[in-house]
Amino acid sequence: MASERKTHRALTVVGLILSLAMAALESTVVATAMPTVIGDLGGIHQYAWVTTAYLLTSSVLVPICGKLSDIYGRKPVMLVGIVVFLIGSIASGAAQSMPQLIAFRALQGAGAGAMQPMAMTISGDIFDLNERARIQGVFGAAWGLFGITGPMLGGLIVHYFSWRWVFYINIPFGIASIALVASAFHERIDRRRHELDFLGAGLLSAGVVALLLATGRLGGAMTVFASIAAVALFAAFLAVERRAPEPMLPLPLFRRPVMLISNVAGAILGGAMMGTITFVPLFVQGVLRGTPTDAGSAIAPMLIGWPVASAIGGRLIPRVGFRPLIWVGLGVTAAAGLALAIGGAHDTPLMLRATTLVFGVGMGLSNVALLIAVQSSVAWDQRGIATASTMFSRLLGGVVAVGVMGGVLTAQLAKDPSIPADAASRMLTAEGAQGLDPLILQHLGEALTSGLTTVFWIIAAMGLIGFVVALWFPHVPLQTADDKAVAPTSSPSRGLPL
Known part of the structure; x- marks a missing residue:
């Protein structure tokens, strides 16, 4: 029987x-290629929607x-998540217009909404607390490898x-x-x-879609x-969840301070993270006049610093606990956000790389501390939704933030009537920029x-607010009674060297 397999x-x-490698590559390769995509398909006013559509379906599907x-x-x-993600990837590659690309990225995001939280949840099931902290180092090293190669690979492909x-x-x-x-993972499920x-x-x-429309325009x-509509739909959702026999999001979970603070901080930092990944490459190509490879290399250090710090943090958790790592991490993130804002138009590619590395x-x-504290x-029977809720909050924060930031950028471009509607899209390719009037290029750059x-x-x-919220993060014992609960999986045939 399958349930007896190890x-x-x-x-x-x-x-x-x-x-996770696919997700890491998506974070850098697609961001690197997007200015070139805009130059090919046009529609810079829809720039943020390529990322937002992906985040929208991801955030909706994660808790489900x-x-x-x-x-x-x-x-x-x-x-199922991996299959849907692959279908969305193939369709995105074949897109012939920006609306098509946005739709297919939404399908790709739906697959990611199943794939990413399951990877984290499965690792939480098959490893105990000490192993779980260390395995984050393995995941972090893999994310770092693909994060490093992603921008370079994206630039070469383009x-x-x-x-x-x-x-x-x-x-x-x-x-x-x-x-x-x-073939390798097996579990026993309570069939009822x-x-x-x-x-x-x-x-x-529906509430997430309404929230996106409210913040994106x-x-x-x-x-x-x-x-x-967003307020009404979320209010109705909360009312339904209070009465549902098996609610989609068990509200009593969020009465625990660890869950509440983790989700609020995750939403804020998710917005800061996705804003950085989405708009720093545009800054490099649109303002600093860099190449697609330059754009990707500007955010590559973030995807190097993240896994290295995650690996170190995972090994420090059994020694120092969760709160010190959360406080230090969010303090460093807030400092990096301030450096990015203060640098502004004076940033050089080198300074941007240093800032995203610190971020x-x-x-x-x-x-890593927030995720393992929640798990x-x-x-076991709540670990899936608990893990997914933290990712949902981070994705939802990204959806709202990218929508707002995209709206801010679009509004700024619309202020100058001398800038043609397609000028910003043409500016992002060398051929298109050569055909623009120098005065229009100057106004567009400004x-x-x-x-x-x-x-x-x-x-x-957002970085500063996230740090302030994290100051209220409660003390979580390193070994709780719930963490000792055995997941309904058969014992492994061979351990993973850690």
Whole structure:
């Protein structure tokens, strides 16, 4: 029987790492290629939507998939997520217009909404607290490897082939991950009847969409209508969750200070992180007139500092606990945000790399501690939704922040009537820039500088607020009764060397 088969932890971890590799590559390769994509397909006013669509579906699906994994198991949710992610990647590579790319990125994000939280949840299931902290170092090293190679690979692909191949490179990683997880990871599930919270899931999804519309379009009737709709939908969602037999998000979980503070801090920092990843490459190409490779290398240090700090933090947790790492990490992140904002138009590529490196170090220290603290505070049958809720908060923060920042940038470009609608898109390619009037290029550069400087100050403010919120993070014992709960998986046939 499948339930009696033993989990091979080493092969399972390799499969999880490959799935995370796809996410790491998406963070840098796509960001590197986006200015070139805009130059090819046009539509700079839709620039933020390529990222926002991905974050939107990811954030909606994360809690839903987390709950489904607590009911039906991690494995089927993980495998379906990888398949959907691959379909979205192939379709994104074949997109012929910006609306198509946005739609296919949304499909890709739906797969990520299942794939990413499951990787973290499965690692929480098959390792105890001490091993769990150390395995983050393994995941961090893998993320760092692909984070380092991502910008370089993205620049080479865009230069020598086509931006479409930044999506197609996910195919071999996805196929290998499916094969390993399907064959190596096994779990026993409590087979009983469940009442799925379809109404709660629908209200949550609609509420997130309304919130995106409210924050992504500054001013006008759409903002007012979407804001009212978002408040009403989230209020209805909370009312449904209080009465649902098996709620999508168990509200009693958030009465625990560790869950509440982790989710609030995660939302704020998720916004700062996604804002940095999305708009620093645009700053490099649009303001500093760098190449796609320069744009990718500007955020690559973040994806190096993050895993290195995560690995170090994971090993420090058993010695110093959770709170010191969270406080130090968020303090460093806030300092990096301020450096980005104060530098503004005077930043050089070298200074940007240094700033994003520090930003990544802070995020790595704080996030590993927040995630393991949450996983250690709940039993197996709530670990899926608890892990997913922290990722949901981070993604939702990213959705809102990127929408607001994109709106700020669009509004700034619209202030100068002398700038043609397609000028910013043309500016991002060497051929297009050569065809623009020098005076228009000057005005466009000034508008981009002003808009992106405002965006960087928003990032700085979010970093400071996140640090203040984290000061209330409670003391969490390193070994709680819930953490000792045994996950319903058979014992591993072979341990993973740590």
